[in-house]
Amino acid sequence: MPFDAQAPYLSTAAAPAGRSRAVAIWLFAVAAMVWIMVALGGATRLTGSGLSIMEWAPFRGTLPPMSEAEWNRLYDLYRTIPQYELVNRGFGLEGFKGIFWLEWSHRLWGRLIGLAYAGGLAWFWLRGAIPRGYGGRLLLLLALGGLQGAVGWFMVASGFEADRTAVSPWRLVIHLGLALFLFAMLLWTALTLMRPHRDAPPAAARLRPLAHATAGLVVLTMLAGGFVAGIRAGLDYNTFPLMAGRIVPEGYGALSPFARNLVENVATVQFNHRLLATLAGLSALVLAALALARLPAGAARGAALGFAAVVMLQYGLGVATLVNVVPAWLGTLHQAVAVAVLGSALVLLHSLRAPRPERAARQME
Ligand code: HEM
Secondary structure, three states, X not given: OOOOOOHHHOOOOOOOOHHHHHHHHHHHHHHHHHHHHHHXXXXXXXXOOOOOOOOOOOOHHHOOOOOHHHHHHHHHHHOOOHHHHHHHOOOHHHHHHXXXXXXXXXXXXXXXXXXXXXXXXXXXXXXXXXOOOOHHHHHHHHHHHXXXXXXXXXXXXXXXXXXXXXXXXXXXXXXXHHHHHHHHHHHHHHHHHHOOOOOOOHHHHHOHHHHHHHHHHHHHHHHHHHHHHHOOHHHXXXXXOOEOOEOOOOOOOOOOXXXXXXXXXXXXXXXXXXXXXXXXHHHHHHHHHHHHHHOOOOHHHHHHHHHHHHHHHHHHHHHXXXXXXXXXXXXXXXXXXXXXXXXXXXXXXXXXXXXXXXXXXXXXX
């Protein structure tokens, strides 16, 4: 039977009950697996491996090909899609194996995340260890995880269409966005189970609006980055800070209607990502300075400084990725550290949560 996770926390000094802690640790572990999954996804895309498996076989596809005949069958399937004709024509079975393994590992890791999550959920549920009020959210996460597998296939399938050598940028952004949302929900839930009491210092109130705005900017920067990756806008304008000698590149907004530029025009897509990243970076620096000046030493101040440091690291990685014309390892690192930026933003927002007046009143009784 679910127990009441709130009860032990009515005192601000209370530590999470053992069972809440165990659930939190499980959720942290699954969030870490999602993080690795995003990095693997980046490596898969950047090595041109993502379209190598033309089937969606959730159970049968768990094992890699075990015979030469099975390798040849999958290779023959791959040879029917435009990417083979236009990019990899004649690269042979060995070449095919070279792009097969990353896509297979990405899918296998997805299955392992599903197992770790569904298995953990069943285990805690059967033992009555799911904290009260969390059952619905944990089931929703299970459904969204399953949906992410289907969205992944929906994305990959767009790459098989006539004349296409890559997947639809929209579908790539939806797949990336859902991965980030899953990561965020897992992390936030785990943090709340681990630190249920809201103990931000009173001065945190003045930082909260800027922290929310900066987190919003970071999320927009990430989605804009998804479009940079989706239309390979990082292969052009490989200078920083200028783009072809100008701050705002020629050709910005050249398509009509304007909305098309936001997802199709290389100059616009890349400039927007730079602009949003710069605003997010400046905002994170102001936040860190305010935290140093106004917050006492403690979790909230540490979180603000940590967040600013990770944003700066990500900014530098973005510039390095761009000026080196997107080498796979740097692009993968930039994609992986984006998840750390989101994670540190959530840790910061969590540490700044406003105390709930009614709960504070209950605590006084
Ligand atoms: C707060 C700072 C930043 C964040 C959070 C961020 C986030 C992201 C994300 C999430 C992606 C998409 C990865 C994917 O879907 O594969 C991306 C791609 C990219 N970003 Fe950033 N970025 C930041 C700063 C920058 C800066 C300053 C630059 C360069 C001036 C930059 C250049 C790029 C490039 C070239 C790509 C495409 C790489 C590829 O094709 O894999 N980023 N960024």
